[in-house]
Amino acid sequence: MPLSDLVDNVPEILTRWPSEPLLFERAPDSFTHLLTLAEVNALVDAHCLAARNVVLLKDGEIIHRDTYVSGDMPRSGAIRAHLDQGGTITLRDLQALKPAVSRLCDEIRQETGCRIHINAYMTPPGGHGLTYHYDPYATLIIQVAGRKAWPLHPPIVQNPMGEHGAFEGRGFTPEERQWLATTPPAQTVTLEPGSVFWLPRGYIHAPYTVGGETSLHLTVALKERTRHWLAERLATEVLAQALVDPALRAEIPPTELLDAPGPAIERARKYLLGALLTLTPDDMTDPVRRMAKGVA
Incomplete structure (x- = not known):
């Protein structure tokens, strides 16, 4: 799957790397070959997911691994119980689990020169993943199922990197937290099946599901060469x-x-x-x- 299957104007994007969010629309079933809700549920119920490939989120926070992992594997039934209670499941490094995603990863890397990893997020109705945060790399959000809203605030750190200005190390200052709590998002983008959303690094976001269906999306991390x-x-x-x-x-x-x-x-x-x-x-x-x- 070349980059042109995901976004428009690929030559322009590769020449002038986007610095603002961009939304592209494809047919609703365009990305079901990459992953489906049924496949995620099958992986969960068959206990096929190693602990290294799973992260659980609830109420905007990452769940501590000790509460659901024993050794190298999640405890039997722990992930299903988490989903039933409205939590989000993250499948990390999906390119190591599914050939179609591995091919997508390789093709985007060849076209862009970026280092790539791909995660999947499944969130039940009424749920959301992390609270406001930002990433130190650009992301391509591929909505596979359900609907998800992305409230956005502009960057407060210019060109953050994993080595400098990354949210995991820096967090927010008290003043920034107050600003986020009292300032409406500059925009909110709602993704539906077939939507592809380009989110430049540094944009602050806290996505949540919309409507009564479970949301499934892939996050393609584009770790730019700086x-x-x-x-x-x-x-x-x-x-x-x-x-x-x-x-x-x-x-x-x-x-x-x-x-x-x-x-x-x-x-x-x-x-x-x-x-x-x-x-x-x-x-x-x-x-x-x-x-x-x-x-x-």
Whole structure:
């Protein structure tokens, strides 16, 4: 399934990565080959889901694993009881469980150069997953069954990454929590079967089901290659090449680092600057392409 099966104007998206939410509509049954409610229920009732692939949510919070996991597997009947009580089930890394989703993951990675993982969320009527939060990557939300509303607030952290500004590490300040509690969403987007929603990283959201049907959607996490990622790759390449230089392999006396590291730092800085200046874009074009596709 190429990206064009999910979104419109693929060349424009790949050239100008979206910074605002986008909604695309496909036929209601377009994505049932990826996953269905019946398949999720069958996995739950047949006890086929390992603990590493399951996360339970209720009342906006993640349920502690100790309450439903024994060893490597959920306890018998625990997930079904959770669903019966209105909780949400998350299937993590669905690309490792279903071939059709694995193919989707591979094709999107080849087209975008993004690292990809895909989760599924099944939420009973009247339920919702997490309370307001944001993700450090863009997501494609594929609505498979039922309806789900996505109230959105604009980002408060510009371009969050897993390494900096991520919600899991940062959370919200008291002032931000007050703002969320008193400020209506800037927009609310309701997804129906066949809807595909592009949500840029950083947008604050807290989705919930609408109507009397169970909701099932897939979240395709598009972990973008950032300028920081590219700078790391260039620095790594320079340092790898430096290993052939005996002078760079020489030890630094402890006192030079502990007592007066300034001269050593300056020598290393000058070396890195010189090496980066001699590294041309042509030198790195093919390696960067391979790294972006995850093959190097």
